[in-house]
Amino acid sequence: xxxxxxxxxxxxxxxxxxxxxxxxxxxxxxxxxxxxxxxxxxxxxxxxxxxxxxxxxxxxxxxxxxxxxxxxxxxxxxxxxxxxxxxxxxxxxxxxxxxxxxxxxxxxxxxxxxxxxxxxxxxxxxxxxxxxxxxxxxxxxxxxxxxxxxxxxxxxxxxxxxxxxxxxxxxxxxxxxxxxxxxxxxxxxxxxxxxxxxxxxxxxxxxxxxxxxxxxxxxxxxxxxxxxxxxxxxxxxxxxxxxxxxxxxxxxxxxxxxxxxxxxxxxxxxxxxxxxxxxxxxxxxxxxxxxxxxxxxxxxxxxxxxxxxxxxxxxxxxxxxxxxxxxxxxxxxxxxxxxxxxxxxxxxxxxxxxxxxxxxxxxxxxxxxxxxxxxxxxxxxxxxxxxxxxxxxxxxxxxxxxxxxxxxxxxxxxxxxx
Amino acid sequence: xxxxxxxxxxxxxxxxxxxxxxxxxxxxxxxxxxxxxxxxxxxxxxxxxxxxxxxxxxxxxxxxxxxxxxxxxxxxxxxxxxxxxxxxxxxxxxxxxxxxxxxxxxxxxxxxxxxxxxxxxxxxxxxxxxxxxxxxxxxxxxxxxxxxxxxxxxxxxxxxxxxxxxxxxxxxxxxxxxxxxxxxxxxxxxxxxxxxxxxxxxxxxxxxxxxxxxxxxxxxxxxxxxxxxxxxxxxxxxxxxxxxxxxxxxxxxxxxxxxxxxxxxxxxxxxxxxxxxxxxxxxxxxxxxxxxxxxxxxxxxxxxxxxxxxxxxxxxxxxxxxxxxxxxxxxxxxxxxxxxxxxxxxxxxxxxxxxxxxxxxxxxxxxxxxxxxxxxxxxxxxxxxxxxxxxxxxxxxxxxxxxxxxxxxxxxxxxxxx
Numbered sequence: 001x002x003x004x005x006x007x008x009x010x011x012x013x014x015x016x017x018x019x020x021x022x023x024x025x026x027x028x029x030x031x032x033x034x035x036x037x038x039x040x041x042x043x044x045x046x047x048x049x050x051x052x053x054x055x056x057x058x059x060x061x062x063x064x065x066x067x068x069x070x071x072x073x074x075x076x077x078x079x080x081x082x083x084x085x086x087x088x089x090x091x092x093x094x095x096x097x098x099x100x101x102x103x104x105x106x107x108x109x110x111x112x113x114x115x116x117x118x119x120x121x122x123x124x125x126x127x128x129x130x131x132x133x134x135x136x137x138x139x140x141x142x143x144x145x146x147x148x149x150x151x152x153x154x155x156x157x158x159x160x161x162x163x164x165x166x167x168x169x170x171x172x173x174x175x176x177x178x179x180x181x182x183x184x185x186x187x188x189x190x191x192x193x194x195x196x197x198x199x200x201x202x203x204x205x206x207x208x209x210x211x212x213x214x215x216x217x218x219x220x221x222x223x224x225x226x227x228x229x230x231x232x233x234x235x236x237x238x239x240x241x242x243x244x245x246x247x248x249x250x251x252x253x254x255x256x257x258x259x260x261x262x263x264x265x266x267x268x269x270x271x272x273x274x275x276x277x278x279x280x281x282x283x284x285x286x287x288x289x290x291x292x293x294x295x296x297x298x299x300x301x302x303x304x305x306x307x308x309x310x311x312x313x314x315x316x317x318x319x320x321x322x323x324x325x326x327x328x329x330x331x332x333x334x335x336x337x338x339x340x341x342x343x344x345x346x347x348x349x350x351x352x353x354x355x356x357x358x359x360x361x362x363x364x365x366x367x368x369x370x371x372x373x374x375x376x377x378x379x380x381x382x383x384x385x386x387x388x389x390x391x392x393x394x395x396x397x398x399x400x401x402x403x404x405x406x407x408x409x410x411x412x413x414x415x416x417x418x
Numbered sequence: 419x420x421x422x423x424x425x426x427x428x429x430x431x432x433x434x435x436x437x438x439x440x441x442x443x444x445x446x447x448x449x450x451x452x453x454x455x456x457x458x459x460x461x462x463x464x465x466x467x468x469x470x471x472x473x474x475x476x477x478x479x480x481x482x483x484x485x486x487x488x489x490x491x492x493x494x495x496x497x498x499x500x501x502x503x504x505x506x507x508x509x510x511x512x513x514x515x516x517x518x519x520x521x522x523x524x525x526x527x528x529x530x531x532x533x534x535x536x537x538x539x540x541x542x543x544x545x546x547x548x549x550x551x552x553x554x555x556x557x558x559x560x561x562x563x564x565x566x567x568x569x570x571x572x573x574x575x576x577x578x579x580x581x582x583x584x585x586x587x588x589x590x591x592x593x594x595x596x597x598x599x600x601x602x603x604x605x606x607x608x609x610x611x612x613x614x615x616x617x618x619x620x621x622x623x624x625x626x627x628x629x630x631x632x633x634x635x636x637x638x639x640x641x642x643x644x645x646x647x648x649x650x651x652x653x654x655x656x657x658x659x660x661x662x663x664x665x666x667x668x669x670x671x672x673x674x675x676x677x678x679x680x681x682x683x684x685x686x687x688x689x690x691x692x693x694x695x696x697x698x699x700x701x702x703x704x705x706x707x708x709x710x711x712x713x714x715x716x717x718x719x720x721x722x723x724x725x726x727x728x729x730x731x732x733x734x735x736x737x738x739x740x741x742x743x744x745x746x747x748x749x750x751x752x753x754x755x756x757x758x759x760x761x762x763x764x765x766x767x768x769x770x771x772x773x774x775x776x777x778x779x780x781x782x783x784x785x786x787x788x789x790x791x792x793x794x795x796x797x798x799x800x801x802x803x804x805x806x807x808x809x810x811x812x813x814x815x816x817x818x819x820x821x822x823x824x825x826x827x828x829x830x831x832x833x834x835x836x
Binding site (some may be wrong): 055 | 429430431432433434435436437438440441442443444445446447448454455456457458459460461463466469470473477628630639694696698699700701702703704705707708709711713714717718719720721722723724725727728732761762774775776777809810813
């Protein structure tokens with residue numbers, strides 16, 4: 001089965017939003033083993049949409065539409081497909097009742113425009129919309145399947161995943177599976193990682209191995225096709241072992257892991273508490289940890305000491321240390337880490353100070369960051385970063401490197417890591 | 419001039435990344451008044467790419483390619499276009515020298531693959547790449563213009579903006595301009611805002627008015643076409659005034675403003691200092707403010723008090739208050755705001771406490787948030803939110819609402835707002 005994804009919406013062509021729906025649907029279809037050969041975006045224009053449909057029909061047997069199912073005049077996906085295929089539109093009773101109730105509850109009059117959303121292609125099967133008013137639909141005609149989905153991602157994503165995907169899966173008679181496994185790396189650049197696994201990248205067939213970099217992290221996606229799930233798992237496991245032999249030191253997680261989620265997991269597993277004193281990151285490190293539910297058993301809290309005065313007054317760092325060594329210094333990061341650990345009575349204390357940009361700070365060039373990590377009564381360990389990004393990229397990288405180094409340190413000290 | 423954007427890369431069709439390049443190029447072309455009628459994405463496959471080129475040629479006179487200019491075997495955009503147009507590929511001396519120097523500096527051998535990146539279409543003009551090795555190019559043949567850009571956004575965006583756009587602008591002889599102006603709103607839902615400006619949305623011609631919602635914010639993009647820039651500015655100003663008469667109370671900024679940037683601007687303009695005590699947001703409010711350069715003159719710092727113990731020990735909040743009123747309460751938010759303001763000796767103190775999710779906190783349902791704002795010696799004002807998002811959406815909304823309410827309060831007290 002070869003698919004094309006056809007997004008309808010002038011806001012995409014005006015560059016107001018990205019076509020994230022195509023990304024989402026593509027990754028879902030890839031899990032089903034359905035090849036996607038084209039994405040097309042067309043505006044709210046019936047003639048151009050119909051031409052795009054004809055082209056899609058010439059090269060795909062599954063066409064998935066997103067957008068244009070709403071109540072306004074601009075929404076013309078259904079109407080255009082109906083005319084193109086020569087099928088009529090008819091009201092779906094369930095969808096109509098749902099829309100009527102929606103307006104009745106709010107005491108607002110329901111216009112004909114809203115009623116229009118309950119129209120479906122005759123002969124199609126409805127895909128329920130649990131997050132909006134416009135139902136989706138799936139129709140097979142002349143051995144070609146058409147799926148219509150609403151544009152807003154919060155409606156489209158659950159509708160595809162829970163309504164359309166099971167139907168597609170049932171239609172497929174592939175007898176095979178495609179599985180993907182994502183390996184996540186930190187502390188190594190994309191170029192350097194690719195050089196180290198070059199032989200694997202060059203010789204890949206099945207599994208395939210695809211590198212991708214974003215936000216300073218690098219991932220390798222290992223994808224295997226096989227007759228059975230077990231066989232695919234075995235192919236992946238063998239390739240993962242090969243890769244780990246080369247760059248395993250930099251791998252911090254898999255699939256949906258994040259540096260923060262792995263750090264919190266390690267803290268909770270080892271019953272360790274943490275606090276942080278942040279200058280350039282100004283709370284971002286703690287906020288990243290707090291993205292993870294359950295963090296309250298590890299993160300006690302911390303301080304943001306953005307000014308020199310705050311560092312002195314809130315953490316008791318001596319004016320002399322700041323004058324002698326500077327605010328952006330190993331000594332300052334270490335003192336911040338120790339002070340916050342004592343103040344919050346935690347196992348671990350973190351100190352973060354640096355020049356985020358856009359201008360130098362305390363005579364240190366933009367991108368200079370010192371991270372201090374105090375574990376128990378040990379002398380704090382400090383790390384120097386030279387980052388090359390813009391202000392907020394540097395702040396985020398500083399927070400991520402803190403997770404990376406903290407996990408390394410804890411592992412070296414024998415704390416368990418999943 | 420009608421354009422089509424043709425992105426080349428199997429990673430797009432596999433759903434590994436979004437086609438953000440198409441969004442970027444589209445918004446740039448819209449500024450030039452060039453209509454974009456289609457986006458197409460095709461994989462790293464010469465035959466399908468050539469078919470896509472033929473289709474694009476049948477409906478566009480400007481075709482902009484992204485991706486497929488790199489060193490690997492998968493990169494075949496240039497080669498395919500060369501064959502399709504019947505032009506040869508030749509080495510560009512400047513690009514070749516740049517690549518050779520890159521490898522010489524690093525003492526690494528340069529392979530033929532890397533050399534390949536310096537090949538350009540005969541007769542094309544080179545678009546310099548200041549952030550990578552592969553040059554872009556622009557070629558006009560048979561009254562149709564082809565622009566080839568590299569895939570990585572950090573290479574493509576500056577190349578388009580500073581190399582390709584001026585050339586396109588010079589080629590255009592439109593005698594007209596298109597200008598856009600974005601109005602930014604907070605504290606009002608998209609549906610509610612649309613209802614209030616319904617008459618304007620229904621009757622729009624020139625300027626057009628397009629609503630868009632994301633991350634709890636709503637924007638209206640007002641776009642005018644006119645003979646001169648001045649005329650377009652006048653059209654926009656008149657429409658903006660009409661809109662402001664209806665929903666001006668909720669507008670916080672324009673264009674690239676953010677709630678944080680407007681808040682920091684207002685604090686700096688009025689020489690006000692701020693500190694914050696954060697629980698559910700765990701530093702996110704302070705970190706959002708710290709995204710803005712120059713914030714150091716306003717943000718002194720603050721505390722993250724994630725646990726009950728930290729609230730008592732670090733802020734001196736009484737155990738009795740927490741037992742009587744609860745951790746997620748107006749009283750607690752007010753006490754946090756007052757305590758942090760005194761501790762950091764600032765004009766303004768912020769207190770944030772709530773149940774971010776995924777489970778209830780202190781018997782309060784997920785999404786319950788109390789914001790406390792203490793200005794000078796005034797009794798703190800508190801605000802209650804009932805948010806309906808997931809954990810981290812709720813945390814971000816709480817930080818954004820804090821900016822929104824703080825600006826309102828300061829304006830009410832006569833502090834100047836730009």
